Each structure stands twice: as structure tokens, then as C-alpha cells.
Amino acid sequence: MRGIKDRVAIVGMGCSNFGERWESSAADLMVEAGYEAYADAGLEAKDIQAAWLGTVSSFRTGQPLAEALKLDYIPITRVENACATATDAFRNACYAVAAGIYDIVLAVGVEKLKDSGFSGLAIPEAPGADVAPPTPPPSQFAMAATRYFHQYDIPYDKGKLTLAEIATKNHHNGTLNPKAHFQREITTDQVVNAPMIAWPLGLFDCCGVSDGAAAAIITTPEIAKGLRKDYVLVKGLGLSVGAFGVLRDDWDFTHFPETVKASQAAYEESGILNPRQDIDLAMVHDCFTITELIIYEDLGFSGRGKASDDVHSGSFTLEGDLPVNTDGGLKCFGHPVGASGIRMIYEVYKQLQGKAEGRQLKKADVGLTHNLGGRPGSFTCSVAIFGSAE
Amino acid sequence: MVGIINFGAYIPKYRLGADTIGWHSNQERSVANFDEDTVTMAVAAGYECIKGFDRGQIDGLIFASTTPPYSEKQCAAIVAEALDLNENLFTSDVTDVLKCGTTALRSAFDAISAGSCGLMLVIISDSRQGPPRSETERNSGDGAVGFLLGSHNVIAEYEGFYSVTKNLLDNWRSNGDPFVRTWEDRFAIEEGLENVLNDATSAYLLKYNMKPSDFARVALYAPDGRRHTSLAKGMGFDDNQIEPPLFGFLGNIGAAFAPMLLAKALESRVEGERLLVASYGDGSDILGFKMTQDTKLSRDLLGVTGYLESKEILESYETYAKWRSVWDVDDGSRRPDPQSPSAIALWRESDKNIKLYGSKCNSCGYIQYPMQSICVNCQSRDDYLSVRFSDQQGNIFTYSMDYIAGSVDVPLVITVVNFDDGGRILCMMTDREIGKVHIGMRVQMSFRKLRVVNGIHNYYWKSIPIRGVANAGN
Numbered sequence: 001m002r003g004i005k006d007r008v009a010i011v012g013m014g015c016s017n018f019g020e021r022w023e024s025s026a027a028d029l030m031v032e033a034g035y036e037a038y039a040d041a042g043l044e045a046k047d048i049q050a051a052w053l054g055t056v057s058s059f060r061t062g063q064p065l066a067e068a069l070k071l072d073y074i075p076i077t078r079v080e081n082a083c084a085t086a087t088d089a090f091r092n093a094c095y096a097v098a099a100g101i102y103d104i105v106l107a108v109g110v111e112k113l114k115d116s117g118f119s120g121l122a123i124p125e126a127p128g129a130d131v132a133p134p135t136p137p138p139s140q141f142a143m144a145a146t147r148y149f150h151q152y153d154i155p156y157d158k159g160k161l162t163l164a165e166i167a168t169k170n171h172h173n174g175t176l177n178p179k180a181h182f183q184r185e186i187t188t189d190q191v192v193n194a195p196m197i198a199w200p201l202g203l204f205d206c207c208g209v210s211d212g213a214a215a216a217i218i219t220t221p222e223i224a225k226g227l228r229k230d231y232v233l234v235k236g237l238g239l240s241v242g243a244f245g246v247l248r249d250d251w252d253f254t255h256f257p258e259t260v261k262a263s264q265a266a267y268e269e270s271g272i273l274n275p276r277q278d279i280d281l282a283m284v285h286d287c288f289t290i291t292e293l294i295i296y297e298d299l300g301f302s303g304r305g306k307a308s309d310d311v312h313s314g315s316f317t318l319e320g321d322l323p324v325n326t327d328g329g330l331k332c333f334g335h336p337v338g339a340s341g342i343r344m345i346y347e348v349y350k351q352l353q354g355k356a357e358g359r360q361l362k363k364a365d366v367g368l369t370h371n372l373g374g375r376p377g378s379f380t381c382s383v384a385i386f387g388s389a390e
Numbered sequence: 391m392v393g394i395i396n397f398g399a400y401i402p403k404y405r406l407g408a409d410t411i412g413w414h415s416n417q418e419r420s421v422a423n424f425d426e427d428t429v430t431m432a433v434a435a436g437y438e439c440i441k442g443f444d445r446g447q448i449d450g451l452i453f454a455s456t457t458p459p460y461s462e463k464q465c466a467a468i469v470a471e472a473l474d475l476n477e478n479l480f481t482s483d484v485t486d487v488l489k490c491g492t493t494a495l496r497s498a499f500d501a502i503s504a505g506s507c508g509l510m511l512v513i514i515s516d517s518r519q520g521p522p523r524s525e526t527e528r529n530s531g532d533g534a535v536g537f538l539l540g541s542h543n544v545i546a547e548y549e550g551f552y553s554v555t556k557n558l559l560d561n562w563r564s565n566g567d568p569f570v571r572t573w574e575d576r577f578a579i580e581e582g583l584e585n586v587l588n589d590a591t592s593a594y595l596l597k598y599n600m601k602p603s604d605f606a607r608v609a610l611y612a613p614d615g616r617r618h619t620s621l622a623k624g625m626g627f628d629d630n631q632i633e634p635p636l637f638g639f640l641g642n643i644g645a646a647f648a649p650m651l652l653a654k655a656l657e658s659r660v661e662g663e664r665l666l667v668a669s670y671g672d673g674s675d676i677l678g679f680k681m682t683q684d685t686k687l688s689r690d691l692l693g694v695t696g697y698l699e700s701k702e703i704l705e706s707y708e709t710y711a712k713w714r715s716v717w718d719v720d721d722g723s724r725r726p727d728p729q730s731p732s733a734i735a736l737w738r739e740s741d742k743n744i745k746l747y748g749s750k751c752n753s754c755g756y757i758q759y760p761m762q763s764i765c766v767n768c769q770s771r772d773d774y775l776s777v778r779f780s781d782q783q784g785n786i787f788t789y790s791m792d793y794i795a796g797s798v799d800v801p802l803v804i805t806v807v808n809f810d811d812g813g814r815i816l817c818m819m820t821d822r823e824i825g826k827v828h829i830g831m832r833v834q835m836s837f838r839k840l841r842v843v844n845g846i847h848n849y850y851w852k853s854i855p856i857r858g859v860a861n862a863g864n
Binding site: 135 | 728729730731732735736738739743757758759762766767787788790791792793794795796801802804806808809812813814816817818829840848850
């Protein structure tokens, strides 16, 4: 097994502004992200040999990408893998290049969520018996929070405060990012006292629901060298799909095995031995504050039950030893589901190139992205690791 | 000897009462929760009724109600499946008239006497609605009662019957009407109730050469407390013979009213005592019973008494109005309208959804819900025994309380329940008091209506705090 390490490179990326993009269609968003990526790479539509389109509910096939970007009868595959959709579109694109089938390919993630008129996600389901309890994401992750507080004997007020620190951190980072959906600081008081969505999670424990698109152009390291010096290498791609969680009465609801497995695979592939030390920054799937807290432990950044301590000591802030969600995260950058994974890669790419402006980290050579799709017990989790060119 | 082998009651947890804002009455009445109907209440009463008995022996089920959820589609079939009864079962819905409960009982006794059925379950369930602020609304109640009938090991022998039919409009409800209509009560009571019941009871006594004093208890239908007393006294029964009609606690539960009083009377009796049941509605059925043994409410059966005591008073009339759709709740701005459930999926998954079956792996013993073709623990294929979770208890492992899920029951509590003997389910919780939900809370399962879409009443199981006196703290 050769793995993906150093076999493909990113030479261009684009990311639309995220937010309530009333004026823009999904196609407009793809053009915005795609043309930024072309310009960044110094390439054009005619250079793209194949493409992968990630979207959860905005389109059914890859065809709308061809239509939007006027791609010239090239192969396009639509990928859907819940919140890991964009990263998985990116992953498949990487594998096609690594396999030597294509030299230059495009991965695009897009979602147009705000046209539905509903708050939250409103994705139609296949016909069925329809007896499953209505458990939108906040309710699902609230169950993890309830159990986490119980298992580690964390009083409600203290637990809420820890979660609030995660939310305020991500909002702060988002204010340094002009593309983020939300552009203001929030206080822990605001978070703790916000209206309840799914107890114990309040409004500010939940990420934004946004429109947006992001794009990446992937090629071989050899071709990349000819295009730019500061290309970014893919070091590892882990994907883990779980199904057993709620079927097992001994699963604890306080760790997500899919994150553990996907990160182990990516660490092994990229040669990371100590993630807390070896990784300089991470974009993780903070769909809810409790999710980010548990992810710290599942990725091996914090010991089991110890993530709160690391939050309180500021480890994951821009000034900390392992900054997490430097671009604002899902919480503040927003979460157009099928675009988020490539948005995360966009931030890692910019940080590794030293182009992250006001939020630029001093040391940024190895970055990680992480997506968690589905629900506790049956996630689809992707972890990707990137490194600077030599 | 044909008679009653066992009985089981179900009274919803909630009451309108003196402390209910906007109720304007000191009289309590029972109120079905927003997710209860006559089918779900019948299932709950049925479970009480067959507790400790071999349900595999039951070969007949009659569901009786004036308020069945379907106009075409048998409710007994839903109840039978939720009770996990055998398929070689005679079933019938007896509906449309207030006396349908006793009609069902008499029919069942006839079937058993004729040898056409051996062990029968009769469940009477009603939830009649009066217009807002009407006397019917004030006096009515919701509840269900079931009887296990057969010819062996009976606690009360079926001694006799007398039925009359009188075509009379005193209470009626046409197709599509939400509320029961009533004619001016002087006519309805005097010409209807009093004459019919007096005549029917007298005829019964004459038929069997008995007198009022032969009966220890009389379970008598009446629309309110005052009429009940005057009617019973007019028929020659005195205070200590009258089974108290529970007005002010339960309310008039329609077709289940006289049968519920019979169940209450059966809780504590002495061998040899006689009971008389008198129903009313387009005539009357009189049924007579004689105790074959002393009875005392057993520990594991809540009985009518236990269900009456296990209650919560609703905070406001507004909640009740929302539950009964008198007050329209618009949650359309939050979620898209639900689509129709697939009749095919409902049929295919009935073991999972209606019988609440999980599986226990024959290879490794792991218990899982729902049934899995491939064992989640050892990956054996199609090698398992079915496990029924509907009558199991468990603990809440974790939970959430959703304030935006667009239910009338805000917040919507979602629970992960670990069953005592293994197995886990993620399900909604109902009949819960928000401040009392906690990890480790004891729960049981309750059959409830999720929603009605495309005219399909979609049922499934939810967790509830364990009902009962010992668990009143729940």
C-alpha cells in the first residue's frame, strides 16, 4: 500500500464568501470559487481534465458544475457523503491523480441552503415508515453533551462555560476573516444565556447555516513545481464510516470512533506520531461546540476527559500551541454542508502559504482538516493532512 | 363457566383540574396526551390486562370505541399487532354507539359460550370531545379498559344479560364533526336515559328473578354525577351498592365508562358477590356477574385506582386546546411538511415498529434493536431470536430537549434508553415533566401516535416515566 503521501499537490484554491447569499445561485457560488482557484493556479477551464462535485442537496449530478463553469465535456462525478462531502470529493480527485489517470483535476464543494425558507437543514428523505424520532442535528449532539457532562461529572454551569469558550474563540477568529458568515465577537455570557435550541445546547453552541462554495485544483507534485513554489502537498487522507453506535448498548456517546479511526489512518499515512506536537493547525467540524470539545480528544489533541482543561488554558486559540479553526470554523465561517470540507482545506492552504492575513500563524507547516457527517453513532468522518512544499 | 379472567385499565396521566389556568372548574377530568388516541390507550389497557397471561392463547380481540381514529381500517388489527397477539385471531371493531363497550363484552361472551373463541380480549377505549367550554367538554374524560374473557379460571362468572334498543337522538356526531352534539337534556335524560335504563334493569331483574339488593355493586352509565345518583336510587340501589362514578376525577369516558366502573368494582370483591353493569346509548345492555373468588388488586397491576392516583394536573387549558387541535399550532415555518409514510415500509417493518422487536444473537447473545440481519457484535448472519421490548423497562442513558423541533410538546425530549436485560433504543419521550428528566431515570415503553399524514395514523413507541404510585416521584 503506497498511500497518498506526497503524491498529489494543491496548486490553486478558491472560496466564496459564506453567508446568506440571497443574490447568488449555487451556480454563481461555484463560479466565484472556481474562478478564484483558476486565477490562483494560473490555469483555465481547458486545463481541467476531470472534476468532482460535492453537494448534499443542491444538485443531484455533476452536470451543474459543467454548466456553471462551461467545462468541455470532461468527466464529472457528483459526491455526497453528508458533512464529509467536500473532503470526499477532494479525496476522490486526489486518488485519480495519484493513480496517474489525470494530471490536473478540479474538486468543488457547494451548498445553497438558504433558499429553503427553513431554519436548520431541510433535506428531504426517501419514503419510509417515518417512525424515526425527529432528531435534527442539535438534538443529536445535545445527547452527547448531556452524557459528556454526566460522565466527567461536570456541573451544568461549568460545562456550558467551557462550550462557550469554544464558541467565542471561533467567533473571534472569524472576525479576522472577511469571507466568514458572521463578523462579530461574542461573549461567553451571550453564549451561556442564549435561547435554548436543544438542551443543553443554546443558539451560540450551534454553527451557522450558510450558502457557499469552495474549489481546489489538484495535480502532481512535478506539475505543481512548474506552476508555483508554494504548492501544498497532501500527506494523508482518512475516511471512516460508522454504523454500530446506537445499536450497541455499551457505546458511551462521549467519543466518536469514526474520528478516532479516520485520524489514525491519516496519521499513519502521513507519518504523524504525536498529533498534538506534529500538527501546527487544525480545522475541525465544530457543527456544535460539544462536537469540537469531543473532537479534541478523538484526534488525540487532549486526553480523555481533559479537553476542558486545554480549552481553559487557551491551547486552541490563535496564540495557543495548536490553534483550531483559525478561520472561524463552522461556527462562524458558516456551514454550507457540501462546501465545508474544501473551505477547511482552503484555510490550511492559505496558512501554509503564509497568506492568512490577520490570523496568520507564526508556524504553519502541517495542517489538518476534519469533517464529521451524520449523527452520533453513525458518522462519516474524513481527516486530511497537508504539508508545505519543501 | 364463562366469565372475566382479568382486567386492566389505562387512564392518561394528565388532568384538567382546579389548578389548571383557564379551566374554570374544580372538577378534574382525564385528558389524553397529544400523542394518544383510542388505539394507543387500548394498547396500554391491553398490556395491563394480559400481564402474566400467555398472550399466545388469545384467539379473539374486540376493540370498542365511539372515537376510533379510522373510519375505514380496523383498529383491532393495530391493537393486536402492538400487543403481539397471534395472527390466527378473530377481530372486530364495535363502534358508533355509547353502549358499544357492553355490546363488545356480550358478543365476546356469546362467542366463548358458543365455543367459537376460547380466550378473548375486549378493550373499550374512548376519547369524546365536546365543543370548547361546553358541558360535554367539562364532564367528559379519556381512558380505556380491557377484559380478558374465557371459560377457565374466571374471577367473575358471566351470569346474565338483557339488551334493549331504542332509536333516539340524544347524543350524536356525524362524519367529520369533531364534537359530540346533544339534544336539550330534559328530553334526553327523562325520555332517554331514565326510561331506558329503568326498563332494561327491571327487565333483567324480572328475567333472572332477582331484586336490586342481590347486587353488591352496580356499575352504571350516566352523563354526570347528579344524574348518576338519582338514576341509581330510582332503580332501587342504595349508596353502598353504587360504584362511585368518578366524576370529578376521571369524567365520563363514554363507551368505556360503565366498563371502567366494572373494573374498579372488580379490584376488591368477595366470593359470591354479584355485580350489575348497565350501559346506555340507543338503548342499553345489562350484564350480570357473580364473583367466584375474593379479589384484591395485585402489586404489579395498577388497576383503575393506581391510574387514577398517578396523575399530573395540566398547567393551562391552552395546552389541552393545542393537544385537541382546538387551538391550531403552526410549526410550518420551521420544517417542511412531512410526507406520507410508505404503506409498504409500514408493512415491512411492523415487527420493528409496532411489535417493537429487537434481536438476540444466537451466536454471541448480543441484544440489539432493531433486529439486524448481521449481528452488530459478532457479524453472524440471520441467526437470532426476536426480543420484544414493548413490555420492558430501562434507564435513560442520555437525552436532549429540543426547543425547535416543531412539536406541540415543547421541548421535545429525545432519550437513549438502555433496557434492563440489554439492548438500546433511541426514541422520543412523552408524559414527562421537564424538570424531572435525568440520566438514570427509570422508564417504560408506551405506544403512541406520531402524526397523521395522508390520513395515515402513524404509531410507534416512546419512553415514559414508569406510571404508578410507587413511582409518583417520576
